[in-house]
Amino acid sequence: xxxxxxxxxxxxxxxxxxxxxxxxxxxxxxxxxxxxxxxxxxxxxxxxxxxxxxxxxxxxxxxxxxxxxxxxxxxxxxxxxxxxxxxxxxxxxxxxxxxxxxxxxxxxxxxxxxxxxxxxxxxxxxxxxxxxxxxxxxxxxxxxxxxxxxxxxxxxxxxxxxxxxxxxxxxxxxxxxxxxxxxxxxxxxxxxxxxxxxxxxxxxxxxxxxxxxxxxxxxxxxxxxxxxxxxxxxxxxxx
Numbered sequence: 423x424x425x426x427x428x429x430x431x432x433x434x435x436x437x438x439x440x441x442x443x444x445x446x447x448x449x450x451x452x453x454x455x456x457x458x459x460x461x462x463x464x465x466x467x468x469x470x471x472x473x474x475x476x477x478x479x480x481x482x483x484x485x486x487x488x489x490x491x492x493x494x495x496x497x498x499x500x501x502x503x504x505x506x507x508x509x510x511x512x513x514x515x516x517x518x519x520x521x522x523x524x525x526x527x528x529x530x531x532x533x534x535x536x537x538x539x540x541x542x543x544x545x546x547x548x549x550x551x552x553x554x555x556x557x558x559x560x561x562x563x564x565x566x567x568x569x570x571x572x573x574x575x576x577x578x579x580x581x582x583x584x585x586x587x588x589x590x591x592x593x594x595x596x597x598x599x600x601x602x603x604x605x606x607x608x609x610x611x612x613x614x615x616x617x618x619x620x621x622x623x624x625x626x627x628x629x630x631x632x633x634x635x636x637x638x639x640x641x642x643x644x645x646x647x648x649x650x651x652x653x654x655x656x657x658x659x660x661x
Contacts, residue, residue, distance in 0.1 A: 445456035571661030
């Protein structure tokens, strides 16, 4: 009697620019059908499919499996409620599938509304690669630092500066908070990609002297479009 012996057929990884080199663990795949002799396994930031080399009383290779020409469909569920806040992606359900000769999974928006994030289709044929990656880009927003607390609102000639490029933010400008208090704001000249950890470093200066050596990045739970022109902005309150 032959025993099962599984070996790798294909590995699919999910990566996100926001998380850098960290595995993107918020996307979960679930196979919608089972195929004889194939084994699905979750892995950090993706999943893998294995095939049984001893199947139905015969020995088979990866090349044998690729001749079967089947298409597998996987349901994709998003577990991070703030995913759309830091992802450059339309508010649509997405479909991913493997293209001939490509290791990045192709993606297309769907106009339909479904109770899940998307679908992934893998065609098991001679063009199947050993590894695929579904990549997500980080959202870029205008960063707005708002000086709220004392003594920050009373700084003389304050500025916010990129520690590497020395580029300054626009400001200071006076803004009104929801409780009608006045605060001082600085806004980046161009959108900045969201990232964890932060890819860029900013300082708060008073007349060229460092007041805060490392300013925090945006909290992705809170994104507004309060900037003129409806540009998406990330507001960071400093107390």
